Amino acid sequence: MNLKGIIFSISLFILMSFGLPKNILKKVNKEITSTFKTENFQLESMLFDQKLPAKFHSNNLFNISSDQKLLGFVYVGKAPSKTDIFDYLILFDTEFVIIKSKILVYREDYGGEIGSKRWLKQFEGKSKNDNLKLHEDVIVISGATISVRSMTLAINNVLESIRILHDKGLLE
Amino acid sequence: MKIAIITLLFLASTLSYAQTVSQDTTATKNQQMNAAQNILNGTNSKGITIGGYAQVDYNQPEGDNGKLDVHRLVLLLGYKFSDKVQFVTEIEYEHVKEVFIEQAFLNYAVTDNFNVRGGLMLVPMGIVNEYHEPTTFNGVERPNVDKSIVPTTWREIGIGVTGKFDEASLRYQAYIFSGFASVNGTKVLGGSNGLRNGRQKGAESTVNKPNLSTKLDYYGIPGLRIGASGYFGRTQAEDDVDSIEGADVGVTMIGFDGRYNNKRFTARTQYIHALITDADKYNMLYETNLGSELKGWYAEAAYNLLPLSHEQRLDAFIRFEQYDTHAATQDAGISRNLEYNRDEWIFGLSYHVAPGAVVKADYQFLNNAIPNNESKGQLNFGFGVWF
Numbered sequence: 158m159n160l161k162g163i164i165f166s167i168s169l170f171i172l173m174s175f176g177l178p179k180n181i182l183k184k185v186n187k188e189i190t191s192t193f194k195t196e197n198f199q200l201e202s203m204l205f206d207q208k209l210p211a212k213f214h215s216n217n218l219f220n221i222s223s224d225q226k227l228l229g230f231v232y233v234g235k236a237p238s239k240t241d242i243f244d245y246l247i248l249f250d251t252e253f254v255i256i257k258s259k260i261l262v263y264r265e266d267y268g269g270e271i272g273s274k275r276w277l278k279q280f281e282g283k284s285k286n287d288n289l290k291l292h293e294d295v296i297v298i299s300g301a302t303i304s305v306r307s308m309t310l311a312i313n314n315v316l317e318s319i320r321i322l323h324d325k326g327l328l329e
Numbered sequence: 330m331k332i333a334i335i336t337l338l339f340l341a342s343t344l345s346y347a348q349t350v351s352q353d354t355t356a357t358k359n360q361q362m363n364a365a366q367n368i369l370n371g372t373n374s375k376g377i378t379i380g381g382y383a384q385v386d387y388n389q390p391e392g393d394n395g396k397l398d399v400h401r402l403v404l405l406l407g408y409k410f411s412d413k414v415q416f417v418t419e420i421e422y423e424h425v426k427e428v429f430i431e432q433a434f435l436n437y438a439v440t441d442n443f444n445v446r447g448g449l450m451l452v453p454m455g456i457v458n459e460y461h462e463p464t465t466f467n468g469v470e471r472p473n474v475d476k477s478i479v480p481t482t483w484r485e486i487g488i489g490v491t492g493k494f495d496e497a498s499l500r501y502q503a504y505i506f507s508g509f510a511s512v513n514g515t516k517v518l519g520g521s522n523g524l525r526n527g528r529q530k531g532a533e534s535t536v537n538k539p540n541l542s543t544k545l546d547y548y549g550i551p552g553l554r555i556g557a558s559g560y561f562g563r564t565q566a567e568d569d570v571d572s573i574e575g576a577d578v579g580v581t582m583i584g585f586d587g588r589y590n591n592k593r594f595t596a597r598t599q600y601i602h603a604l605i606t607d608a609d610k611y612n613m614l615y616e617t618n619l620g621s622e623l624k625g626w627y628a629e630a631a632y633n634l635l636p637l638s639h640e641q642r643l644d645a646f647i648r649f650e651q652y653d654t655h656a657a658t659q660d661a662g663i664s665r666n667l668e669y670n671r672d673e674w675i676f677g678l679s680y681h682v683a684p685g686a687v688v689k690a691d692y693q694f695l696n697n698a699i700p701n702n703e704s705k706g707q708l709n710f711g712f713g714v715w716f
Contacts, residue, residue, distance in 0.1 A: 240405070263441070270498070270500065272495035273548055276551070292593070300546075300554060303684075
């Protein structure tokens with residue numbers, strides 16, 4: 158898979174700077190820098206004009222490239238906590254395998270434990286062929302069950318969307 | 330004919346228009362009430378939150394008449410003024426006829442891991458005082474340690490800081506609260522209820538000595554969550570008596586708790602120990618029998634009888650509790666009452682029919698340390714919801 162192929166397969170590009178709120182963008186950039194060990198990278202939004210389990214609007218999925226070389230992808234989304242919503246990020250390698258996930262902004266007291274780096278490690282290595290089941294594949298944090306369920310569902314939805322897009326040949 | 334068609338078309342368009350509006354109205358209402366709808370509609374995190382929990386119980390002691398009770402019905406109301414500023418309140422109806430405010434505080438999120446909050450807040454001690462929604466614990470009633478030793482729902486007015494560190498999987502809380510009242514109306518602290526009568530609950534609370542409450546929670550080991558709580562201070566006395574000897578007592582309470590889950594198995598444990606100083610003078614002044622130490626613990630194991638692929642859960646559980654409001658009495662200048670040294674076996678089922686709704690049944694063997702005391706049995710049924 159090369160950058161050119163991706164450019165042709167996706168339906169629309171919108172520049173990153175128009176999309177994400179400043180505070181979110183800052184955190185996204187920080188995660189990319191620390192994961193790919195480079196400050197020199199470009200983000201390009203990948204938009205898919207179809208119904209998918211997760212949102213793939215103009216500021217959800219981005220490809221990350223450095224000097225014309227594809228490093229991976231980043232998905233930025235929102236999911237519900239008990240009474241609010243939180244922002245999360247999933248970093249993928251070039252084959253859409255999860256390298257890292259992170260809670261970017263958590264807005265209520267209840268369930269904030271899902272931000273735990275140790276807990277989020279469980280999603281690493283998962284890819285489009287995985288469908289994670291609570292308690293079985295994902296260990297629950299006592300006192301944060303609702304947000305644990307929500308984050309697991311969010312990840313499943315993103316992975317399933319990627320599988321659908323992949324099966325349609327839109328990610329080749 | 331032409332006019333008729335136009336009229337018909339006009340009517341039809343009005344009808345369809347009206348329908349759209351009403352759907353929109355519903356959507357707007359939902360959006361206000363439901364966080365998930367907020368996301369679907371792409372709105373930002375602002376506005377009103379509505380939620381609540383309730384528990385309806387049937388207690389049937391052996392040989393006595395039963396009790397049917399809408400034990401707790403709590404309405405949660407929150408308002409988000411901005412991403413940083415939020416107000417949270419819980420209005421509680423207890424036994425249908427008593428109204429309380431369970432929480433009412435303003436939270437300011439200074440950074441991602443540092444919040445300042447003030448108002449009526451829960452005292453973080455043990456598990457159930459903070460996580461008291463009926464879908465989060467086994468048994469129709471809350472554990473008795475969380476009634477006699479930790480007087481749930483324990484809340485006072487204060488100010489404090491709280492936050493979480495994602496890297497360390499650590500949550501911290503530290504508050505300065507108003508303490509228990511030495512005398513609450515006509516009620517005093519004593520052997521049977523421990524500190525329970527002293528809860529001021531934010532209702533025209535007396536304050537003359539600040540109390541410190543802290544808790545640390547660590548959840549960095551998968552499936553395990555452990556907590557350590559500490560509460561330090563003195564009870565609050567009214568102006569006219571506060572200089573009299575015995576007008577207040579010192580309260581130090583520490584707690585350790587643990588929760589574990591692994592697939593279908595869950596377990597939890599809790600240990601609470603309270604030290605009361607100057608109880609002797611207090612007992613003398615108010616002619617009561619408050620112990621100088623209160624102590625309690627429990628351990629519980631549960632197993633989900635349904636396959637994990639089911640959305641429903643059927644937890645069979647068993648728990649042993651031991652709690653003594655007269656764990657020490659010598660320094661309190663009173664004689665020890667073994668009736669207050671209680672233990673309990675409880676086993677039962679929690680049938681989670683959907684996430685947020687549970688139907689419960691259990692049986693309790695209630696015992697105390699009086700020699701040859703026969704344990705009392707009690708059968709309980711109930712349901713709980715949390716939304």
